[in-house]
Amino acid sequence: MAIIPKEIQLILEITVLILSLVIFIVFLVINNQRKVNSLILEKIKREKLYEQEILNAENEIQDATMKHISRELHDNVGQMLTLVKIQLNNLSEESPENKKINDSKEFVNNVLTDIRALSKSLNSDNLLHEGLEKAIGFEVERVKKLGNYAVKFSANTGIVSVDRKKEVLIFRIFQELLQNCLKHAKAKNIEVSLEETIQCLNLEVVDDGIGFDFDTKIQKNGFQSGAGLSNLIHRAELMNGNLIFERGKVSGTRAHLTIPV
Amino acid sequence: MKWFLIYSDIIAPSFFLIIILIKLIRKENYGSNYILVYAIIQILLNSICDYIDFVDGNNYMYYYINQVLTLITLGFLFKSLLSQKKILSDFFFIICVISSLFYSDNITNSFASFPFGILSVFIIINSLYYFKIKFSNVELNYLYANKSFWYVAGLFIYFSSNFLIFISYNNLISKSETINYAYILWLFHNLIFTLMFIIFSLVELWPLFQKRFN
Numbered sequence: 001m002a003i004i005p006k007e008i009q010l011i012l013e014i015t016v017l018i019l020s021l022v023i024f025i026v027f028l029v030i031n032n033q034r035k036v037n038s039l040i041l042e043k044i045k046r047e048k049l050y051e052q053e054i055l056n057a058e059n060e061i062q063d064a065t066m067k068h069i070s071r072e073l074h075d076n077v078g079q080m081l082t083l084v085k086i087q088l089n090n091l092s093e094e095s096p097e098n099k100k101i102n103d104s105k106e107f108v109n110n111v112l113t114d115i116r117a118l119s120k121s122l123n124s125d126n127l128l129h130e131g132l133e134k135a136i137g138f139e140v141e142r143v144k145k146l147g148n149y150a151v152k153f154s155a156n157t158g159i160v161s162v163d164r165k166k167e168v169l170i171f172r173i174f175q176e177l178l179q180n181c182l183k184h185a186k187a188k189n190i191e192v193s194l195e196e197t198i199q200c201l202n203l204e205v206v207d208d209g210i211g212f213d214f215d216t217k218i219q220k221n222g223f224q225s226g227a228g229l230s231n232l233i234h235r236a237e238l239m240n241g242n243l244i245f246e247r248g249k250v251s252g253t254r255a256h257l258t259i260p261v
Numbered sequence: 262m263k264w265f266l267i268y269s270d271i272i273a274p275s276f277f278l279i280i281i282l283i284k285l286i287r288k289e290n291y292g293s294n295y296i297l298v299y300a301i302i303q304i305l306l307n308s309i310c311d312y313i314d315f316v317d318g319n320n321y322m323y324y325y326i327n328q329v330l331t332l333i334t335l336g337f338l339f340k341s342l343l344s345q346k347k348i349l350s351d352f353f354f355i356i357c358v359i360s361s362l363f364y365s366d367n368i369t370n371s372f373a374s375f376p377f378g379i380l381s382v383f384i385i386i387n388s389l390y391y392f393k394i395k396f397s398n399v400e401l402n403y404l405y406a407n408k409s410f411w412y413v414a415g416l417f418i419y420f421s422s423n424f425l426i427f428i429s430y431n432n433l434i435s436k437s438e439t440i441n442y443a444y445i446l447w448l449f450h451n452l453i454f455t456l457m458f459i460i461f462s463l464v465e466l467w468p469l470f471q472k473r474f475n
Contacts, residue, residue: 008433008442011425012449019422019453026414030405033396040401 070122081112124168132167133157155194177205185209203257211253266448270307273458274300280465292408295338302330325368328376339387357383374431381420388417408464415460422453
C-alpha cells in the first residue's frame with residue numbers, strides 16, 4: 001500500500017479537526033439556546049403564576065369587600081330603613097289621611113326593595129346559591145326594573161356543573177360587562193345569552209350602543225383607559241378562557257366569553 | 262464505496278432535489294429557493310466536471326463557474342437571511358465578486374483555489390454573523406426549529422471544514438509528489454458535501470417524520 005504524503009495527511013487531519021470543531025460549535029449554539037429558552041420559559045411561568053396569584057388576591061379582596069358592603073346594606077341601612085318604615089306606619093295609623101306620610105311610606109318601601117336587591121347582587125354567596133343562570137337572571141331583572149333598558153336573557157344550561165370559583169368570576173365579569181353597557185355604551189337594548197356545551201360555557205352580551213374599537217382604546221388612550229377591559233380579559237385567562245370584543249352587526253358591541261369546563 | 266464517494270457530489274444534491282420535487286408535486290412548502298438553485302447548480306456542474314474527469318479532460322473552468330454561481334446564489338441567500346444588516350453582507354459580497362473576477366485569467370489553467378477560499382471565507386463570516394445576530398438576543402428563540410438555521414449550519418460545516426482543502430488543492434495537484442494523492446482530499450471533501458445535503462434533506466423530511474410519529 002502506497003504511503004500518503006505527509007502534506008496531504010496533515011491537511012486531512014486538520015480538516016477532520018475543523019469539521020469536528022464546527023459540528024461541536026453548532027451543537028454548542030443549539031444547546032446554549034435551549035438552556036436560555038428553558039430559563040426564559042421558567043421566568044414566564046413564574047411571572048404568570050405571580051400574576052395569577054395577584055389577580056386571585058384581587059378577586060378575593062373584591063368579593064370580600066362586596067360581601068361586606070352587602071352585609072352593611074342589609075343589616076345596617078336595611079334595618080334603619082325598616083325602623084323608618086315602622087315609624088311611618090305608626091304615623092300613618094295616627095293620621096291615615098296624611099298624603100305626605102303615605103307617599104313617604106311608599107318611597108321607603110321602594111328604597112328598601114332596591115337596597116335588598118343590591119345587597120343580594122353584591123353577595124356572591126347568596127346570589128350563586130341557586131346557580132349562575134339564576135344569578136344572571138336576577139341581575140337582568142334588576143336592570144330591567146330601572147326602566148330605561150330593554151334586556152333580553154336566554155339560557156341553555158344544566159349540561160355540566162361549573163366550579164363554584166369559576167361561577168363567581170364569570171358572574172363578576174358579566175356584572176362588569178353589563179355595567180359597561182349601561183355606563184359607557186349608551187345602549188337601549190341589551191341581549192344576554194348563556195349557553196353550556198360539554199366542552200365550554202359561552203356567555204354573550206350584545207348591546208346597540210355607540211360601540212368602541214378595543215385595540216385603539218388600549219393603544220391610543222394608554223393602558224390606564226382600557227384597564228377595566230384588560231382586567232376582564234385577564235380574569236377570563238385566569239380560567240383558561242378568553243373574552244373577545246367585536247363590533248355589533250349594525251352598531252354596538254358584542255362581548256363573547258368562552259370558559260372551558 | 263469509492264465509486265459512491267466520487268459521484269456523491271451528484272447523488273447527494275439529486276436526493277435533495279427529489280425531496281423538493283415530491284414536495285412541489287404534493288403542493289407542500291419547502292425551505293428556500295436559493296438552496297434549491299444551489300442544489301441544481303451543483304448537480305449540473307458536478308455532472309459536467311465528473312464526466313470531463315472521466316474522459317481525462319480539463320474541468321477547471323467548470324469548477325470556476327461553479328464557484329461564481331455558488332457565490333451569487335448564496336450571496337442572495339444571506340442577503341435575504343440578514344435583511345436587517347444587509348450592508349455588511351453586501352460589502353463582503355462585492356469583495357468576493359471582485360476577487361473572483363481578478364482570478365478569471367487562470368480559469369482554464371488551474372483549479373480555482375483562491376476564489377473557493379474567498380467563497381469559503383464569505384460563507385463562514387456570514388454564517389457566524391447570522392448566528393451572532395440570531396442568538397445574541399436574550400429572548401425566547403426556537404431558531405433551531407427553523408429551516409434557515411439548518412441551511413446556514415450545513416453551509417457553515419461544509420465551507421469551514423473544506424477551507425484548507427480548497428486553498429491548498431491547486432498547489433497539491435501541481436506538485437509531482439502529491440498529484441496522485443490529492444484525490445483523497447477531494448473524496449473527503451465529497452463526504453462533507455454529502456453531509457451538508459443530508460442535513461438539507463433531513464430539514465425537509467423532518468416535518469414528514471413528525472406527522473408520521475405524532
